Amino acid sequence: MKDKLLIIGASGHGKVIADIALQMNRWNTILFLDDNERVKRAMGLDVIGKTKDVDKFIADYDIFIGIGNNQIREKLQNQLKASQATIPTLIHPSAVIGSKVAIGQGTAVMAGAVINCCSKIGDGCIVNTGATIDHDNCIEDYVHISPGVNIAGSVKVGRSSWLGIGSKVSNNIDITSNCIIGAGGVVVQDIYESGTYVGVPVKKI
Numbered sequence: 001m002k003d004k005l006l007i008i009g010a011s012g013h014g015k016v017i018a019d020i021a022l023q024m025n026r027w028n029t030i031l032f033l034d035d036n037e038r039v040k041r042a043m044g045l046d047v048i049g050k051t052k053d054v055d056k057f058i059a060d061y062d063i064f065i066g067i068g069n070n071q072i073r074e075k076l077q078n079q080l081k082a083s084q085a086t087i088p089t090l091i092h093p094s095a096v097i098g099s100k101v102a103i104g105q106g107t108a109v110m111a112g113a114v115i116n117c118c119s120k121i122g123d124g125c126i127v128n129t130g131a132t133i134d135h136d137n138c139i140e141d142y143v144h145i146s147p148g149v150n151i152a153g154s155v156k157v158g159r160s161s162w163l164g165i166g167s168k169v170s171n172n173i174d175i176t177s178n179c180i181i182g183a184g185g186v187v188v189q190d191i192y193e194s195g196t197y198v199g200v201p202v203k204k205i
């Protein structure tokens, strides 16, 4: 762990990431990279370059990807891992994390989220504002659990899936990789096929 943090992405999601990092009070310096040349500062922090510049900072900075898109986040995080970057885990001080919970590198747990005991959250995930993940869940790498999602016990969510805002997953459900669950959707049966699912209960569209 280094005393400086560089966040890739200074838009809405990146700003929330910076806010968590500031509240964690672990880094003396926090800066951004962003590919939009017009963005010079965000959250009162400087933007010091573009994504392609990241290699220059790997020796001195922890690096965190503040990009909401699961596929882009995965691609960049794989590049960072190959370059031996230090990738922290960010957990907002107001999040509640149960016993025997494992949370991977590059994952952000946002304000008011609850992760109950014996759950495993992979690398590069987003557990967004006020989401609840109950006991014995397995959330694979690069999953985004949107604000206000509720996941019951013993659920598995496959790699790169995105659970939309306010969606709910009943207990003992498996959702395969690369699924999108629409805003407000309710999942009550296993989902075996990647795709977009909406409604109550969800149906594939």
Ligand SMILES: CC(C)(COP(=O)(O)OP(=O)(O)OC[C@H]1O[C@@H](n2cnc3c(N)ncnc32)[C@H](O)[C@@H]1OP(=O)(O)O)[C@@H](O)C(=O)NCCC(=O)NCCS
Pocket: 128, 146, 147, 163, 164, 165, 166, 180, 181, 182, 183, 184, 185, 196, 197, 198, 199, 205
């Ligand atoms: C599911 C979703 C990704 C679909 O987006 P899309 O592929 O652009 O789909 P469209 O908007 O063209 O909608 C296709 C159909 O599904 C319906 N639909 C879309 N989202 C729906 C939802 N959440 N619940 C119910 N129906 C939905 C639309 O009404 C439309 O129906 P129609 O064909 O009868 O008119 C999107 O609507 C959604 O729910 N996104 C989640 C956003 C979110 O959680 N943001 C938080 C980020 S932190």
